Amino acid sequence: MPRARAPAAAVAPFELLAPATPDEAIAALRTGPPGATAVLAGGTDLLLDIDAGRTDPTRVVSLRRLPWRTLAWSDGALTIGSTLPLRAVEDDPALRGRLPGLWEAVHAVGSVALRHRATLGGNLGRSAPASDLVPMLLALDAEVDLVGPGGARTVPLDRFVRASRATDLRAHELIRGVRLPESRPSAYRWQRVRPANDISQVAVAAAWSPQARRWAIAVGGVPPRPVRLPEVEAALGTGPPSAAALAAAADLLVRRLPIATDRRASEEYRRHLAGTLFERAVRAAEAAPGGPA
Amino acid sequence: MSRPPLRLTVNGAPHELPDVPGEERLLDTLRWRLGMKGTKEGCRTGDCGACTVLIDRTSVLACLTLAHEVEGGSVTTIESAGEPTLERARAAFQAAGALQCGYCTPGFVVALAGLLAERGASVTEEELLDGLQGNLCRCTGYAAIVRAVRGAREGAP
Numbered sequence: 082m083p084r085a086r087a088p089a090a091a092v093a094p095f096e097l098l099a100p101a102t103p104d105e106a107i108a109a110l111r112t113g114p115p116g117a118t119a120v121l122a123g124g125t126d127l128l129l130d131i132d133a134g135r136t137d138p139t140r141v142v143s144l145r146r147l148p149w150r151t152l153a154w155s156d157g158a159l160t161i162g163s164t165l166p167l168r169a170v171e172d173d174p175a176l177r178g179r180l181p182g183l184w185e186a187v188h189a190v191g192s193v194a195l196r197h198r199a200t201l202g203g204n205l206g207r208s209a210p211a212s213d214l215v216p217m218l219l220a221l222d223a224e225v226d227l228v229g230p231g232g233a234r235t236v237p238l239d240r241f242v243r244a245s246r247a248t249d250l251r252a253h254e255l256i257r258g259v260r261l262p263e264s265r266p267s268a269y270r271w272q273r274v275r276p277a278n279d280i281s282q283v284a285v286a287a288a289w290s291p292q293a294r295r296w297a298i299a300v301g302g303v304p305p306r307p308v309r310l311p312e313v314e315a316a317l318g319t320g321p322p323s324a325a326a327l328a329a330a331a332d333l334l335v336r337r338l339p340i341a342t343d344r345r346a347s348e349e350y351r352r353h354l355a356g357t358l359f360e361r362a363v364r365a366a367e368a369a370p371g372g373p374a
Numbered sequence: 375m376s377r378p379p380l381r382l383t384v385n386g387a388p389h390e391l392p393d394v395p396g397e398e399r400l401l402d403t404l405r406w407r408l409g410m411k412g413t414k415e416g417c418r419t420g421d422c423g424a425c426t427v428l429i430d431r432t433s434v435l436a437c438l439t440l441a442h443e444v445e446g447g448s449v450t451t452i453e454s455a456g457e458p459t460l461e462r463a464r465a466a467f468q469a470a471g472a473l474q475c476g477y478c479t480p481g482f483v484v485a486l487a488g489l490l491a492e493r494g495a496s497v498t499e500e501e502l503l504d505g506l507q508g509n510l511c512r513c514t515g516y517a518a519i520v521r522a523v524r525g526a527r528e529g530a531p
Contacts, residue, residue: 097396097442121440125420128399128438132418141396145443168432192508194426194433194485277507278421 092131097121099143103255106142107230110253113140120144120255122164122203125195149202149257154179157264160226163202163256168193170201181369182267182288182362186217189269189284192277202256208242208306211280215242216301217269219309220286221261229254244305265290266372268365270358271302282346283354287362289373294319296363300355302345303338310337317363320373327363331356381446384408385454394441401425401436404451412452412480416510423509426481426488427451428460433488435508450487452480460487466526467519474513482509482519486526499527 100106110118119138121127130136144164151162152173159180161170170176170187177184190196190204190213204214205225215238223238230253238259241249250256271284281302288297296317301307316330335352342348366372379390384404391407401418404410404427416424418437425436428450454460463486466472473479489505490497502523511519 092397094395095397097440099442121443124440124443125435125438128440129419131397143440143443191420192423192435193489193505194423194435194508195420195438197429197432197434198439275507278510 093137093139095119095138096140097143098140099146101146103147103228103257106144106147106255107228107253109140109142110255111230113142118142120206122200122206123166123198124203125191125199126203126207126209144202144255151258159261159264160258161201161261162258163205164200166197167199167201167204168196171196178370179264180221180261180267182217182265182269182286182366183221183261185269186213186286189213189271189276189281195277201259205238205241205256205259206248206250208244208246208248209280210245210304210306211284211302212307213269213271213281213284213301216284216286216299216307217267217288218259218261219299219307220267220288220297221265222290222297224260224262225256226258226260227251227254228257233257235260239309242306263290263292264371265297266366266369268362268369270362270365272354272358280345283351283358285355285358285362287359287366289366289369289371291371294373298334298359298363300334300338300359303340303351303355304343305339308338310334312337313359321367322363327360330363331359334359380441382441382444383448384410385449385451385457391441396440396442398441399437400427400434400439400441400444400449403441404436404449410451410453413484414477414480416477416481421508421510422478422481423485423506424478424481426485426509428484428488428491431488431491433485433492450484452484457487459490460484462490462529463487463522463526466522466529469525470518470522472515472518472522474511474515478509478511478513482506482511482522485509486523490526497527499524502527 117139121143149162149164225241265288267288271281273279284301286299296314313334340351380394414424416422420438463483
């Protein structure tokens with residue numbers, strides 16, 4: 082027999098549980114060691130955190146057997162289960178036509194092999210400032226469906242996301258899915274060094290709501306968290322913006338963001354990116370089927 | 375606490391592996407438990423694609439996959455013989471001479487095989503190249519790799 086394992090690959094042991102039902106999963110979290118119990122969806126963030134020593138769980142609760150690998154359309158509204166791999170979201174035959182920005186945002190996450198494991202629920206639970214999904218979902222007015230010991234509840238994504246690794250998730254609560262109220266002509270534009278390996282320096286999500294006849298704009302990649310920008314949305318008006326209105330809205334957007342220099346980009350470059358990506362995202366959403374005319 | 379053995383089919387051969395700890399990565403199960411060193415460890419952070427294997431014919435990064443998470447699954451590695459899309463990808467890499475040091479090659483070949491299996495005969499060159507963005511060649515020998523990808527697509531049945 083070959084050697085058992087490479088010494089360099091050793092990580093601290095943990096107990097891996099794979100409960101078969103949501104109730105069992107919640108019980109596994111409740112009875113786990115406080116502060117040392119972690120939830121595993123696709124694992125593409127959690128296992129990196131474990132390897133880097135950012136977390137050191139002794140119990141890991143896998144969601145792989147839960148019945149949440151789902152995607153359903155109903156009158157233009159979309160519900161996505163939290164444990165559906167992102168590649169399956171991307172491959173839904175209706176997504177690119179009805180929510181083109183969401184298709185672009187999902188497609189922007191990592192590589193194909195990563196998206197075969199990574200999930201929407203995991204991305205929201207991690208709540209990274211440069212998440213590709215959070216800004217687009219903010220611009221689509223997503224609601225997060227949660228289930229815990231006290232039952233189920235629904236929270237607007239804008240309230241759910243607080244900062245990096247900080248969410249509104251309560252003790253022993255799980256993300257069950259996300260609901261998007263309507264199909265929206267939309268677009269997601271980002272800039273990064275290498276597409277599959279880096280996270281965005283700046284990313285802009287733009288969506289047009291046919292029902293409310295208004296724009297929704299969100300920006301990611303600018304810490305501390307992805308944000309909606311209501312003043313910028315109002316500056317775009319209630320239809321296709323003129324060139325002057327778009328430029329004025331871009332100026333406002335750049336002024337409203339807490340743009341700073343970090344190891345990914347300088348402040349000056351980020352300002353340039355934010356304005357440019359914003360204008361491109363708005364024009365692409367406008368040109369999408371059903372866009373404002 | 376006794377743990378049930380981990381059941382995995384690897385390149386068509388069934389395995390029942392006793393005492394696989396919960397934290398063990400599929401990459402280590404393949405390389406160190408089964409002695410199959412064709413699947414490479416590059417970055418171990420999900421960035422380089424050298425550890426790409428197929429689970430039930432879809433590509434995953436074996437460094438970021440717990441072995442128990444694919445319990446009961448069918449794993450295809452570069453050592454596989456006879457799996458049609460893998461044979462096609464391998465033949466295309468050989469024909470194009472698409473390797474320099476060769477370390478990234480198993481990941482590229484398996485990832486390409488996964489895309490061919492997933493997308494079928496209608497796959498475009500753009501889809502294939504876009505789908506290989508997560509595989510890095512540090513020799514930067516991409517020109518021959520792109521030729522191999524073209525060859526694999528044209529060899530579609």
